[in-house]
Amino acid sequence: MMRTVLSSAFVFCFASSLSRLRLPGILVVVCSLLPAVSFAERIDLEIYAGTYDSVPIAVCAFPPAAGERLKKDLPWQTIADDLEFSGRFRVLRLSERDTTQLAAENIGITIEGRYELTGDTLTMECRLCDAFSQETILGKRFAGLESESRKMAHRFANIVYEFLFSERGIFESSILFIRDNGAVKTVCCMDYDGRNVRALTSASTINLFPCFADSGIFFWVSYLKGTPDLFKGSLRGAGLGEPFIVTKHTETSPSYSPVEMRLAYASSEDGNLEIYTCDIDGGDRKQLTFNRAVDTSPCWSPEGYNIAFISDRTGQPQLYVMDNEGANVRRLTFEGSYQDSPAWSPRGNLIAYTSLRNGKYDIWVITPEGKDARQVTTKAGSNEYPSWSSNGSHIVFHSILGGKSELYAIRPDGTGLKRLTDVGNARMPDWSQF
Amino acid sequence: MKRRMLIVAGACCCCVLAIGCTKKTTKVDTTPAPAPRVSEPAPEREPAPEPEIDRTSEILAPIYFDYDKYNLRPDAIATLEKIAPYLRENSTMRIKIEGHADERGTDEYNIGLGENRAKSARKYLEKYGIASKRLEIVSYGRSRPVNPNCGEDESCHQQNRRVEWVILSR
Numbered sequence: 001m002m003r004t005v006l007s008s009a010f011v012f013c014f015a016s017s018l019s020r021l022r023l024p025g026i027l028v029v030v031c032s033l034l035p036a037v038s039f040a041e042r043i044d045l046e047i048y049a050g051t052y053d054s055v056p057i058a059v060c061a062f063p064p065a066a067g068e069r070l071k072k073d074l075p076w077q078t079i080a081d082d083l084e085f086s087g088r089f090r091v092l093r094l095s096e097r098d099t100t101q102l103a104a105e106n107i108g109i110t111i112e113g114r115y116e117l118t119g120d121t122l123t124m125e126c127r128l129c130d131a132f133s134q135e136t137i138l139g140k141r142f143a144g145l146e147s148e149s150r151k152m153a154h155r156f157a158n159i160v161y162e163f164l165f166s167e168r169g170i171f172e173s174s175i176l177f178i179r180d181n182g183a184v185k186t187v188c189c190m191d192y193d194g195r196n197v198r199a200l201t202s203a204s205t206i207n208l209f210p211c212f213a214d215s216g217i218f219f220w221v222s223y224l225k226g227t228p229d230l231f232k233g234s235l236r237g238a239g240l241g242e243p244f245i246v247t248k249h250t251e252t253s254p255s256y257s258p259v260e261m262r263l264a265y266a267s268s269e270d271g272n273l274e275i276y277t278c279d280i281d282g283g284d285r286k287q288l289t290f291n292r293a294v295d296t297s298p299c300w301s302p303e304g305y306n307i308a309f310i311s312d313r314t315g316q317p318q319l320y321v322m323d324n325e326g327a328n329v330r331r332l333t334f335e336g337s338y339q340d341s342p343a344w345s346p347r348g349n350l351i352a353y354t355s356l357r358n359g360k361y362d363i364w365v366i367t368p369e370g371k372d373a374r375q376v377t378t379k380a381g382s383n384e385y386p387s388w389s390s391n392g393s394h395i396v397f398h399s400i401l402g403g404k405s406e407l408y409a410i411r412p413d414g415t416g417l418k419r420l421t422d423v424g425n426a427r428m429p430d431w432s433q434f
Numbered sequence: 435m436k437r438r439m440l441i442v443a444g445a446c447c448c449c450v451l452a453i454g455c456t457k458k459t460t461k462v463d464t465t466p467a468p469a470p471r472v473s474e475p476a477p478e479r480e481p482a483p484e485p486e487i488d489r490t491s492e493i494l495a496p497i498y499f500d501y502d503k504y505n506l507r508p509d510a511i512a513t514l515e516k517i518a519p520y521l522r523e524n525s526t527m528r529i530k531i532e533g534h535a536d537e538r539g540t541d542e543y544n545i546g547l548g549e550n551r552a553k554s555a556r557k558y559l560e561k562y563g564i565a566s567k568r569l570e571i572v573s574y575g576r577s578r579p580v581n582p583n584c585g586e587d588e589s590c591h592q593q594n595r596r597v598e599w600v601i602l603s604r
Binding site: 182183185206208209223226227228248250252253266268272273294296297310312316317338340341354361384385427428 | 577
C-alpha cells in the first residue's frame with residue numbers, strides 16, 4: 001500500500017508530535033540532519049480523511065506501564081465510543097496492534113497509548129499514529145485522578161477530531177434534562193454520552209424546561225413560588241439557583257442566544273402567553289408578540305437574527321419564525337395539526353420540531369424557509385422535544401420507545417439512533433455548547 | 435381585665451387552630467368516578483390530623499374539558515353555577531384555579547392550554563361579580579395528571595383534562 005510523501009506534511013506532523021512552535025525554515029534544517037527516517041509509506045492525512053465517508057481508524061488497548069490496571073472506564077474504549085458516535089469513523093477496536101488486521105481493513109491511522117495508575121493518580125499518554133510506520137502524528141500526555149479518566153479520553157477524542165476535520169468535536173459536551181418523579185421533577189446534568197448524571201435542583205417541586213446559557217449558567221422553570229417562574233443557576237456555583245423572573249403569571253420555555261446574549265421566553269403577564277426577550281440579568285424586556293393566541297416555545301436562530309416559535313393563532317399550534325424584534329412573522333408548517341418545541345440547528349439550515357401525525361408524535365425537520373419537511377424518528381413511542389448538538393451532527397430527544405422515558409440521540413437524516421440514558425424518567429433535554 | 439384578655443387570647447387561639455385545620459384542599463368529588471384527591475401538606479409542616487368534613491368542598495368540584503379544548507361544557511357550567519353563588523356568599527374567600535391538560539399533548543404548548551382552561555373558569559366567575567383579585571390562576575400543563583399512564587383509556591384521560599380549586603384563604 002503506497003502512501004504519497006509530502007515533506008510539508010511531515011514537517012507539520014513532526015512539529016505537532018513535539019508540540020513545539022512551528023518554524024519551518026529551522027525545522028527543515030533539523031530534519032535533514034537527523035539519521036535517515038523513512039519518507040516512504042507516510043500518510044497524507046488530508047487526503048486520507050477526505051477519501052472516506054467513514055474514516056477507518058483502529059483503537060488499540062493501552063497497556064499499563066507499571067502499577068495497577070484500570071478496571072473500568074477504560075479510556076481507549078471511551079475514545080472509540082466517541083469517534084464511533086460522531087458517525088465519521090469506522091472504528092476497529094483491537095486489544096493490541098495487529099498489522100494483518102490493519103492491512104485487511106485498509107486502516108491508515110491508529111490510536112495508541114499507555115498509562116500508569118498509582119493509587120488514584122492516573123497518568124496517560126495518547127497518540128494518533130500512522131498505522132504502518134507507527135510514527136506519532138500527534139500525542140498528548142494527561143495527568144490527574146483515576147476518576148477523571150473519562151474526561152481525559154473525551155479531551156483526546158476532541159483533539160483527534162479537530163485535527164482531522166478542522167472543526168470542534170462534541171465529546172466534552174453536556175446535556176441538561178428533567179427527571180420526572182411525578183410531583184417532584186428535578187433538573188439534572190449529564191455528559192453527552194449519558195454518564196455522570198447529577199441533580200442540580202433539590203427543592204421538592206416541579207421543575208421543567210432547563211436551558212443552557214454561557215459559562216455553566218442555565219435557566220429553567222420552577223413552580224417553587226406557586227406559578228411557573230424562571231430561575232437561574234450555575235453548574236459551577238455551590239448554590240441551588242435563584243429566582244430570575246418571578247410573577248403571579250406564567251413564565252415558561254426559556255431559550256438563550258449566546259450571540260445576542262439575550263433570553264427569549266413566554267409569559268402571560270399580558271393576559272395570555274406571548275413571546276418576550278430580556279438580557280442576561282432579566283432587564284431590558286421586550287414583548288415580541290401581541291395577540292390573543294398562545295405564543296410559546298421560542299427558539300433563537302444560531303446567529304441571533306430570528307426566533308422560531310409556536311402559535312395557535314390559526315386555531316392549532318403551528319411553527320412560525322419572526323425576527324428578533326417580532327417583525328416579519330411567517331408561518332412554516334402547513335402539514336399536520338399540531339407542532340411544538342422548535343430547535344434551530346447550529347448550522348442554520350434546519351429547524352427540528354415535534355409534530356403530531358396519525359396520532360403519534362415524532363421529530364421532524366424543516367428548512368427555515370418552510371420547505372422540505374421530513375420525518376426524522378420513525379420507530380415506536382412518542383418522540384418529542386428535540387435539541388441539537390452544537391455542531392449540528394445530532395439531535396437529542398425524549399422518547400418512550402423502550403417503555404420508559406429516556407433520552408435518545410439521532411442524526412438528522414434518521415440514522416444512528418442511540419439511547420443515552422438508563423434512568424427511567426428522563427425528559428426535556430438541552431444540549432450544551434462544546 | 436386580665437381574664438378578659440385571656441378569654442380573647444383563647445378565642446384567638448381557637449380561631450387560628452380552626453383556620454389551620456380547615457385550610458385543607460381535600461375535596462369530595464361528586465362528578466362520575468374520579469379518584470379522590472388527597473391534599474399534600476406544605477413541606478415544612480407536620481402531617482395534619484384528619485380533616486373535618488367540610489360540606490363546602492363538595493361545591494368546589496373539578497370541572498372537565500374536551501380534548502384540546504378550553505370552552506366550558508354544560509356539565510362544567512352546572513358546577514360553576516354552584517360555585518359562583520358560594521363565592522359570592524363567602525365574599526372574602528380567595529381561591530386558586532388550577533388548569534391541567536392530559537398527557538397526550540406536548541409539554542410546552544400544554545402550559546398554554548391549561549392556562550386557557552383556568553381562564554375560562556375565571557371569566558365565568560367574574561361575570562357573576564366575583565372580583566378577579568380573589569381568583570388566582572396557575573397552569574400545570576400536563577405535569578400533574580390525576581391518573582398517569584392512561585394509555586388508550588379515554589375515560590382515564592378525561593379525568594386529567596380538568597380545572598381544580600384550591601382555597602387560599604377564607
